[in-house]
Amino acid sequence: MLSYDLAVIGGGPAGMAAALKAREEGVEKIVILERADTLGGILEQCIHTGFGLHYFGEELSGPEYAGRFIKQVNESDIEVKTDTMVLDISQDNVVTACNNVDGLITIKATAIVLAMGCRERPRGALSIAGSRASGIMTAGTAQKYVNINGYMPGKTVVILGSGDIGLIMARRMTLEGAKVKAVCELMPYSGGLTRNIVQCLEDFGIPLRLSCTVVKTHGRERLEGVTVANVDENLKPIPGTEEYIPCDTLMLSVGLIPENELSKNAGIELDSITNGPSVDEYRETNHKGVFACGNVLQVHDLVDYVTQESQIAGEGAAKYIKGEKKTGECIKTLGTNGVRYIVPQRINKQTDKSVKLYFRVGKVFKNVKLVVKCGDEVIMSNKKKKMTPGEMEYILIKLDTIKSLPADSTLTVTIEEA
Amino acid sequence: MTKKEMVCVSCPIGCAITVELDDSNEVVSVTGNTCPRGDKYARQECTHPERMLTSTVKLEGGKLPVVSVKSASPIPKEMLFEAMKEINKVTLNAPVKIGDVVIKNILGTGVDIIATNDAK
Ligand SMILES: Cc1cc2nc3c(=O)[nH]c(=O)nc-3n(C[C@H](O)[C@H](O)[C@H](O)COP(=O)(O)OP(=O)(O)OC[C@H]3O[C@@H](n4cnc5c(N)ncnc54)[C@H](O)[C@@H]3O)c2cc1C
Numbered sequence: 001m002l003s004y005d006l007a008v009i010g011g012g013p014a015g016m017a018a019a020l021k022a023r024e025e026g027v028e029k030i031v032i033l034e035r036a037d038t039l040g041g042i043l044e045q046c047i048h049t050g051f052g053l054h055y056f057g058e059e060l061s062g063p064e065y066a067g068r069f070i071k072q073v074n075e076s077d078i079e080v081k082t083d084t085m086v087l088d089i090s091q092d093n094v095v096t097a098c099n100n101v102d103g104l105i106t107i108k109a110t111a112i113v114l115a116m117g118c119r120e121r122p123r124g125a126l127s128i129a130g131s132r133a134s135g136i137m138t139a140g141t142a143q144k145y146v147n148i149n150g151y152m153p154g155k156t157v158v159i160l161g162s163g164d165i166g167l168i169m170a171r172r173m174t175l176e177g178a179k180v181k182a183v184c185e186l187m188p189y190s191g192g193l194t195r196n197i198v199q200c201l202e203d204f205g206i207p208l209r210l211s212c213t214v215v216k217t218h219g220r221e222r223l224e225g226v227t228v229a230n231v232d233e234n235l236k237p238i239p240g241t242e243e244y245i246p247c248d249t250l251m252l253s254v255g256l257i258p259e260n261e262l263s264k265n266a267g268i269e270l271d272s273i274t275n276g277p278s279v280d281e282y283r284e285t286n287h288k289g290v291f292a293c294g295n296v297l298q299v300h301d302l303v304d305y306v307t308q309e310s311q312i313a314g315e316g317a318a319k320y321i322k323g324e325k326k327t328g329e330c331i332k333t334l335g336t337n338g339v340r341y342i343v344p345q346r347i348n349k350q351t352d353k354s355v356k357l358y359f360r361v362g363k364v365f366k367n368v369k370l371v372v373k374c375g376d377e378v379i380m381s382n383k384k385k386k387m388t389p390g391e392m393e394y395i396l397i398k399l400d401t402i403k404s405l406p407a408d409s410t411l412t413v414t415i416e417e418a
Numbered sequence: 419m420t421k422k423e424m425v426c427v428s429c430p431i432g433c434a435i436t437v438e439l440d441d442s443n444e445v446v447s448v449t450g451n452t453c454p455r456g457d458k459y460a461r462q463e464c465t466h467p468e469r470m471l472t473s474t475v476k477l478e479g480g481k482l483p484v485v486s487v488k489s490a491s492p493i494p495k496e497m498l499f500e501a502m503k504e505i506n507k508v509t510l511n512a513p514v515k516i517g518d519v520v521i522k523n524i525l526g527t528g529v530d531i532i533a534t535n536d537a538k
Contacts, residue, residue, distance in 0.1 A: 047488075195427035
């Protein structure tokens with residue numbers, strides 16, 4: 001059995017930032033386990049720019065952003081095992097993995113950071129009538145075909161879902177000569193960044209059809225077209241609004257699911273809203289010494305936030321390894337009235353730092369107050385001009401405030417009329 | 419006089435901005451923005467909109483068949499498709515390093531197309 005202070009599972013931006021931070025904090029024996037053949041994670045296929053505006057103050061492409069961290073990892077003494085798939089995490093922090101050099105390996109780690117990212121919701125997760133014609137794929141799969149493998153998956157495209165990946169692919173396919181006929185969004189608003197709606201759709205005259213979905217796919221061998229229909233306020237298709245759109249490709253951009261099979265098997269408690277582990281302020285799960293960060297914890301749209309969150313996890317893991325991490329009574333956090341969830345889900349009362357609470361709202365809010373309460377007592381209240389489900393928000397809770405709260409209390413973040 | 423409606427993308431608020439243009443396409447007024455960045459964005463969008471361009475170019479002798487590239491700074495929006503034509507003519511030989519110039523001064527814009535990934 002191999003032995004490390006810290007084993008990081010996943011070598012995307014989350015895993016790399018956590019490992020680098022832990023190293024900086026003095027942790028000596030660190031290994032990153034990555035199933036792909038390079039570090040970088042999903043960023044390797046995100047060739048568009050828009051990464052790093054917050055963190056580096058520059059507008060980088062995905063591979064450039066990842067490249068900066070890959071360089072730092074390569075220059076450090078952090079060990080990297082690529083082409084290595086982690087299969088299991090045991091109760092006592094033994095990681096089982098395999099690759100074609102070492103075969104099956106077991107690693108005993110004092111601390112573990114989960115950084116497995118997320119995957120796209122596949123077609124099976126929706127119920128669209130039609131046979132299994134080729135030409136139906138997730139937008140991320142299409143992105144990989146075009147940007148990594150260098151070929152075009154189709155010529156005429158309909159995109160279902162207006163998440164950022166779908167929007168980015170609408171532009172990418174258009175620039176490469178395909179015709180994107182429409183982007184259909186089930187909800188009455190887009191889940192994507194405004195910037196992407198403007199620069200990926202409006203720039204190219206691609207229609208965004210809100211409250212609209214694909215109800216049927218046509219074609220046996222290859223996709224020949226789709227039937228779309230408008231939906232009512234209960235998101236049910238409205239009879240009589242069906243329209244046939246010929247196309248050879250249907251891309252799905254209908255959400256991401258944190259990749260938590262390993263976490264579940266290890267008995268790690270998941271949050272039913274985020275589908276990621278439930279964590280404390282240092283991103284430690286209920287499983288002692290196991291931390292989580294990046295898209296495996298909550299789906300992020302800005303990689304800059306992934307980096308920040310992962311540095312917190314890396315710092316937490318370092319404290320745990322050095323025996324300095326405070327544990328004990330916790331304050332719970334809770335989102336209500338439009339605030340869908342909060343990460344972290346709990347804060348150790350003995351913590352040593354102010355804590356940012358990250359959250360998403362369930363619908364678009366304009367000119368409201370964001371209120372933090374403990375019981376009936378209002379602790380903070382901030383005016384907000386606009387909040388949308390597409391953009392992650394945060395609010396800082398000062399250390400003094402945390403210290404002043406009774407143990408076992410609950411901090412509630414809620415939205416009130418201004 | 420014409421009016422143009424747009425959503426500002428400078429920050430997440432996304433102000434709905436209205437720009438009035440006179441007959442020679444000069445900006446007469448900008449309304450709806452809540453900060454100076456909105457004004458600047460709206461004027462630029464109406465007079466000379468620019469965009470970053472990202473794509474891939476063919477790679478010979480590498481592990482992967484393509485390598486990603488970008489314009490080093492934004493280029494005029496109306497030149498995007500023409501620039502794509504130029505980018506699609508290029509074939510590089512591995513190895514390529516991040517920042518390597520792939521096309522110098524594309525279409526006379528003064529902007530270079532550069533590699534955004536290392537390719538072995
Ligand atoms: C298509 C797309 C477009 C995006 N566009 C933007 C944008 O414009 N701007 C922006 O700021 N952000 C963007 N993002 C978000 C940002 O890229 C992600 O939030 C970020 O990459 C998440 O990092 P991560 O390390 O958590 O996950 P990932 O990058 O997914 O990395 C997870 C890694 O874990 C590995 N792994 C998983 N399971 C195992 C296992 N069992 N064993 C070993 N390894 C494993 C995977 O192979 C992968 O390399 C985009 C994301 C996507 C998907």
